[in-house]
Amino acid sequence: METYTPKQIANTLNVSTTTLRRYEEQDLIPVVPRTNSNHRFYTSIHFQAFTTIRALLKGYDIPVVYKVMRMMKRSRFEEALWLVNEQQFQIQVEKQRVEEILTTIQSAELIQYRNVKLNECMSIGEAAIIAGVNTSAIRHWENEGLIQSERNKENGYRMFSKPELRKILVISSLRKTVYYIENMKKLLNDLDSQHFDKIERSFQLALENLNNQLLHQLKGIEELMKYLHVYQERNC
DSSP: OOOOOOHHHHHHHTTTHHHHHHHHHTTTTTOOBBBSSOBEEEHHHHHHHHHHHHHTTTOHHHHHHHHHHHHHHHTHHHHHHHHHHHHHHHHHHHHHHHHHHHHHHHHSSOOTTOOOOOOOSSHHHHHHHHHTTOHOOOOOHHHTTTTOOOOOOTTTOOEEEEHHHHHHHHHHHTTTOOHHHHHHHHHHHHTTTTTTHHOOOOOOHHHHHHHHHHHHHHHHHHHHHHHHHHHHHOOO
């Protein structure tokens, strides 16, 4: 049986031995055996487990990766595979959403979005549903000065016009690729002045990032299937 020291695996995966120990403490890998002198040593299944974790983390969020690896450790293989499949579906939905919003904001008249007819003014709840975000996110963007609301004279509630909804749609699509508030403000100014070429470049970057994420997800799944194979061979 081939064995590895923590340092050997850490060097191969370009991580620290502390990182490997953290994965073990998080219950992500099979039980680690010890030498007579109480030192850790890893086998092929541990090596593949660590390789799988590192590959999955490039395409999936940390909570998802941790949940998948814990499922694998408990031999809940089908659940783990369905979970990564669900994440791939979600990235496809996000890609379609980005493409739809790009088409929507380029239209001179913002009449409807996803077959929902838009009013001249919308409450924060209505805007949140249309954009597919939480109302707390919209409040945060308003506090950051990215969008502005008016107040309903009768009840004092926030109301958003169609131009502001257009901004909300842009922010909701690009928030993962435009990291700085000032950069987002500049994009929204371009939107106000109808410089759609600059907006389109940002959306194309968002689509490229989604394409790259999909590629990383598929590579992660490849390593996950190798891990599954090693697991099943060990238990035969």
